[in-house]
Amino acid sequence: MAKRTPLYARHAAQGAKLVDFGGWEMPLHYGSQLDEHHQVRRAAGIFDVSHMTVVDFPDPVSTRALLRYLLANDVARLYPGKALYTCLLNEAGGIIDDLIAYDRGAAGYRLVLNAATREKDLAWIAPLAERFGAVWRERDDLAMLAVQGPEALAKLDAVLGAEVMTAVRALKPFYVLETDDLFIARTGYTGEDGVEILPLATEAPALWERILAADVAPCGLGARDTLRLEAGMNLYGSDMDETTTPLVSGLGWTVAWEPAERDFIGRAALERQRAAGAPQTFVGLVLEARGVLRGHQTVYADDRAIGHTTSGTFSPTLNRAIALARIATGAGERCQVDIRGKRLPARAVKPPFVRRGRTLIA
């Protein structure tokens, strides 16, 4: 039996096409994935992402020590109300998951992890948490709504009220505001302005309806995927997994090397790879021919296979195919991608492709 979020009945009533995602029955789209994509780039859309795994650690002191050992980024850089993006690594430096860690001050820390990796993440974290004496609790009593787009904050004025929204507007990206009943973070997975809101599951359907009534379009996970790819954001399981390190996944910037004396799981392996030079580089690709890039296509340069695409799509904003790819370090800009036996010309670029509604690719 597939798991359902508190908003399942709303999705069904709104005519969503529901598909299985990591054991969850989730909306793929509500009619047109392309329309929903454009809606988020041009106005505002709302996503139900309640399937994601939320774990709270109420004790700040023991948890700080735990997370400094558990995560490749350093929570010592945080202060109350601030969040960071990081990888959870194994000893070989391979990525178990990517997550956001929120510093909640005296209330401890909150981690938001992927849905499909829930079991292995918790199995990895639980014994370490015990060793550090950090108690934790999964917050399956919370829902999670992402409201994203250039008009997202303006549309939320009518829903959350002027006082809350003044405080939200004052937040920079990766900051969070907690009210009596809401956790509102300036985070997202679209490359647009917006927030992720975590209400109690029991209150989520009413909040969802009020946001829709404020002229925010419901959007499915299909549009979420094309938006995140345009924004150059990695998808766990496609762009990275336990066999790839952050250094070959475009995520070197999330590894906190300093202070050098901080020991974290995977550090030794990452330092060896950094010293030797990462054999592969993570790049964006733009197809310079008609067609659609997908994951697992072979990339060539001068008739030599130099790597693979990890995820690809038709970019609705650019009106051409784009991909993320892991290719040999030192390869040039020109390359070809094998699409059904034909090698089509492509160009390597630095992601993101689109950010805040603007095309960043010539």
Place this chain on the structure above:
Amino acid sequence: MSSHIPADLRYTESHEWVRANDDGTVTVGITDHAQHLLGDLVFVEIPEVGRTVAAAESCAVIESVKAASDVFSPADGVIVEVNEALAEDPELINQDPYGEGWLFRLQTTAIPETLLNAAAYEAIIVAEDEDEPSLANPKLAG
């Protein structure tokens, strides 16, 4: 989800429709049900005119935002015309699958007896709806 299934066409189990023309050729496209499953279409790789194809041979590829799907020839024959408009406007298939969204015209010696009538095709998609749709297998963000 109810799909439009014109009574005057024949169908394949792989969701192509076939219209017999007066000149002995057949026009081929994908069904309303198929375009619904695929979602917004963004690219069509159509066959070359003059290509000889066999029944059940893959002769076109249709790509939606989420996946690529083969289109199979409903009969042995030669491609005599393709819908060039799809190069610029693949969404014609979403908007008008049995009209402006046609794929190609085939000169064929014989239309296979195994093609389905509308009622038989409808029975297949009703049965499929109860399982996982075969055309849609998206990998999603989460």
